[in-house]
Amino acid sequence: MFITQAVPSVLSDCIPIKGKKRLPYLAIASILSLFPWILLGLIASLRSSPVFLTILLTLQNLGSAMADVVVDAMIAEAVRREREAFSGELQSLSWSAMALGGISGSLIGGYALTNLRIETIFLLFSIFPTVQLFSCGLVKEIPSCDEVLVNHAKMDAETDSNKAESNVRNPIEGGVMDLQDGWVKIQNGLSMEKSVEYKKPDGDVARNLDKDNLGATPKVGTMRRRKRNPNEENLKAIPTQSELHEKKSLALKWFLSLRLAIRSLFEAFRRPIVLRPMTWFFLSNVTIPNISTIMFYYQTEVLHLEASFLGTARVVGWVGLMLGTFTYNRYLKHMKLRRILMWAHVGLAIFTLLDGLLVSRLNVTFGISDKALVLFGSTLADAINQLKLMPFLIISGQLCPPGIEGTLFALFMSINNLGSTLGSFLGAGLASALHISHQSFDNLLLAIIIQVACTLIPLGFLFLIPKQATGASS
Numbered sequence: 001m002f003i004t005q006a007v008p009s010v011l012s013d014c015i016p017i018k019g020k021k022r023l024p025y026l027a028i029a030s031i032l033s034l035f036p037w038i039l040l041g042l043i044a045s046l047r048s049s050p051v052f053l054t055i056l057l058t059l060q061n062l063g064s065a066m067a068d069v070v071v072d073a074m075i076a077e078a079v080r081r082e083r084e085a086f087s088g089e090l091q092s093l094s095w096s097a098m099a100l101g102g103i104s105g106s107l108i109g110g111y112a113l114t115n116l117r118i119e120t121i122f123l124l125f126s127i128f129p130t131v132q133l134f135s136c137g138l139v140k141e142i143p144s145c146d147e148v149l150v151n152h153a154k155m156d157a158e159t160d161s162n163k164a165e166s167n168v169r170n171p172i173e174g175g176v177m178d179l180q181d182g183w184v185k186i187q188n189g190l191s192m193e194k195s196v197e198y199k200k201p202d203g204d205v206a207r208n209l210d211k212d213n214l215g216a217t218p219k220v221g222t223m224r225r226r227k228r229n230p231n232e233e234n235l236k237a238i239p240t241q242s243e244l245h246e247k248k249s250l251a252l253k254w255f256l257s258l259r260l261a262i263r264s265l266f267e268a269f270r271r272p273i274v275l276r277p278m279t280w281f282f283l284s285n286v287t288i289p290n291i292s293t294i295m296f297y298y299q300t301e302v303l304h305l306e307a308s309f310l311g312t313a314r315v316v317g318w319v320g321l322m323l324g325t326f327t328y329n330r331y332l333k334h335m336k337l338r339r340i341l342m343w344a345h346v347g348l349a350i351f352t353l354l355d356g357l358l359v360s361r362l363n364v365t366f367g368i369s370d371k372a373l374v375l376f377g378s379t380l381a382d383a384i385n386q387l388k389l390m391p392f393l394i395i396s397g398q399l400c401p402p403g404i405e406g407t408l409f410a411l412f413m414s415i416n417n418l419g420s421t422l423g424s425f426l427g428a429g430l431a432s433a434l435h436i437s438h439q440s441f442d443n444l445l446l447a448i449i450i451q452v453a454c455t456l457i458p459l460g461f462l463f464l465i466p467k468q469a470t471g472a473s474s
Contacts (some may be wrong), residue, residue, distance in 0.1 A: 019143030041122035041301025285419030324386030
């Protein structure tokens, strides 16, 4: 996961295409996601070949990962431009749209799997990358060079104003003349009846300047033809600094940009305000054993819940994600971050006990059906997980330094995913230690109790979260 996210993020940060860092890569990602589905839908031999099937699905997943990274970087850039009060709304809007897409995809996928042929399903999947590709035309991106000009426009205006005042006071040292297409523009309209040679302190070539009329009344915008300088041809033969810079190889520019990004990345992670929250979010995943796979086998092998019902539970889970996003953005984003995370983990521990009710069959004693308990637990668990994830996303977006948004945000998400993966390994180890398998669930209730206890461990590391940080600001 880290490689598939890190490489596209580094490319989009360090190697602009025609001055743009995001939209070209978003278009490339859409194409990578589109053509594998079309090829698999049209060519039967590719669907039956394990090698080609693996290659095409890998390309499709690479395109999806690249699009995810680019969108995250664009959100991080937008968060920096927005006021603090609206930073959470961008993430909320993004995740609400993803949840809506997840609901639609789950419903369409369930219908297609039951009623359509496999080649038709592949062609149906190609519709979504096509929409994504055409949507690139609706997004506007300021080229990287223009963005710098926009950011420094006011500063340049103030500098020019100060420079103009300096030229009136000291026209020689202030650079009174500017060369433009063979003409000398005399600022403030100074005439040139008589001339005098002078050299600027930095050793520039001699220039002609009126000696008697420096204090003459200015005529704004006056332009006079410059007399030909015999040394002009020699001066033109000497390359300027900008010309030398343009002659640098493209590979060298990419290398320098990559080196700068890596250095900025290390400098960012040396800052406690970045390192400490990321450490906590990593620990909050790696210390909790994930036994969701074991619960899936229990629900299908022991409770005999149909696969179609579990798919419905996944749709309800997306609804819970939307509910969590709305709740966070509406009520919790101005609350202290430590408090949000504390109650999120307490809530996760409580609702993990619902699995214990399911395994111990106490729900039947209270007249609660298995399906109702699974749907209820799935909805609330996803909602609470989203309450925990939203601060992570907002902090990640706010802490990304300019220029490496994609790389750093991808690294943040990869750290979170790595913690989840290690948590799954921990869950597998717990199941092995308790001799739990798809045929034996005798110690599953004990595993759930251990998982509930481990869910409270991250509360002991909340000191890593800045004390004054809120859900909308780091």
